[in-house]
Amino acid sequence: MKAITMTGKGQVALTEVPKPEQVSAGHLLIKMSAMGINPGDKFLISGNAPAGMFTQSRYDIAGVSGAGQVTAIGEGVPEKYLGKLVTVYRSLSDGNISGTWSEYAHLPYLQCAILPDDADPADHAGSLVNIITAYAAMQQFLKVGHQGVIITAGNSDTGKAMLGFALEAKLPVLSIVRNESSKAELEKLGAKHILVQGTEQFAQELMTIATALKTTAVFDGVGGELLSQLIPVLPAGATVYAYGFLGGPAPVSFHTGMLTKGITIKGFSNFKTATVQDPQQLAQALEAISQVIHLSFFKFNAGKQFSLEEIEAALSYTAADGSKAVLVIG
Template sequence: MKAVIVENNQRIVVDNIPQPQNAAPEHILIKMEYIGINPGDRVFLSGMLPKGFFPSSRYDIAGVSGVGKVLAVGEGVPSHYLGKYVTIYRSLQFSDEIVGTWSEYSHMHYMQCAILPDAVEPKLYSGSLVNTITSYAFLKQIQAQNKKAIICTAGTSATGIALLGFSLVYHFPIISIVRTQEGKEQLEKLGAKNIIVQTDPHFQTQLQTLASELEATAVFDGVGGKIINDIIAYLPMNTAIYSYGYLDTKTPLSFPSSVLVKDISLQSFSNFKTETVQNKQQLTIALDAISQVLHMPHFTTKIGKTFSLDEVEEALSYTSNDGGKAIFKI
């Protein structure tokens, strides 16, 4: 079968490799149909991450996301996976049996996949499970810490929209920060109630008032840099800032030391380190819960342009002004 291979020098090539024929225990054989290119794929291909950070693939196949149809299930896999479309996030389980995902067929541990509802279009889930599991795991973590509301600094990002979706599902208050009025209108259509626009002249006081009212002491930060500098002095006492994304890499953090009197903490967030992902029982619950809500528009992939595997160089170079992703069609 055809696949995109990562060579030792991080050079990528399209090659023909043996096609997986059977499903190993706790694994599923998948006919891939669409594969989204996520920011994490580009980081992996850059060689910046240490070896073993992501679960490896046989034949060194690139990619962590995708969607396809389950052709066979191994021993120990729930029978209801067979014949279903699944959305994939390869980083959820380590296994020596993994094959995929930038390939015509993949072989995944079934707990790297969430079953799609029958009525949805599979293509729309080609790169979204990473955002979905991240937002779910974050919400579960802060609920366990007795937090009462969330502030999301990248409200219109894929993960920010997924976090909004789960906040609606679980009736958990969220304050979404957006850059523009258009962003506010986008989130309003998705059911958001508490939206603050950064360019509003009263942005900081609006945030301070709303955060105080909702007792929002958990910040999910997908931006970093300037936005943290702008809001940190207006956050409630005992707020924890969880850094997940670093879109603003140029602006250093800078705030008065008096802010520390409010016991504000700053820490990284990774879905890999959460109880949701590390505990197999909790991951099983999470994937089932995710499957139940995937019909909602909050959990889809925003598609930019479609490419073939042979066009991998062009796909990796593709950028979109509206956040649309490059997608491989198999």
């Protein structure tokens, strides 16, 4: 079968590799249709990822996300997966894996969420990584007892997924976006409290709304300058869960007096949560995600589509609206 394989640090190539024939216990054989290119995919290809961050793949096939149809199941896999369209994220559990940028993928079923039969694979070509991150964070927020959440990368795929879970949990939300068009998009999704960063009133409005909503959890995908602006106006006892750094290399700075308010900043990774580490909780999470994944909050921001033969162009693709390249197999 055709597959995109990693041929060296930062290098990939379209090659022919053996198609998986035997399905291992607990695994699925998936005929892939669409595979989104997320930052995590590029990080994997770069060769700079820490050891163990990504599960190893047969024949060094690249790709950690995608969507396709299950054609066979292994022993111990629930029958409900057979023949279904699924979205996948291959780093949720260990197993006998072949990567997603290929005509067929062999993956543990605990790396897959079932999609509606009429779903467009491109809409979920890279969505599960974002959804499971938001889901795992929400479970942690609820367990700790947070009363509201600030979402900094409000219009990102992960930010929209968090909005969906927060609204479902009836947790007050304050979303922060970069521009008015992003604000309008979130309003269509039901967000009621949205701030556009960079305005003269931003800090004052943030403090007023954060105090009123008691937003003691900050789901931060930006960091840098924006986080430096947030910290002084957060409610006492707030915790910043930093999962991304869209703000680039700008350092975070704050007056040490803020420590008297009990503000905590910690890194967040879905890999380290009980949701992902405990197989039973992971199964429950994937089932819960399958029940809501048809909603607009949870779709992948798919941009231009490319064939496997166009992998170099796909990796170079950028779009002003933040949409991402999608590899498709016809």
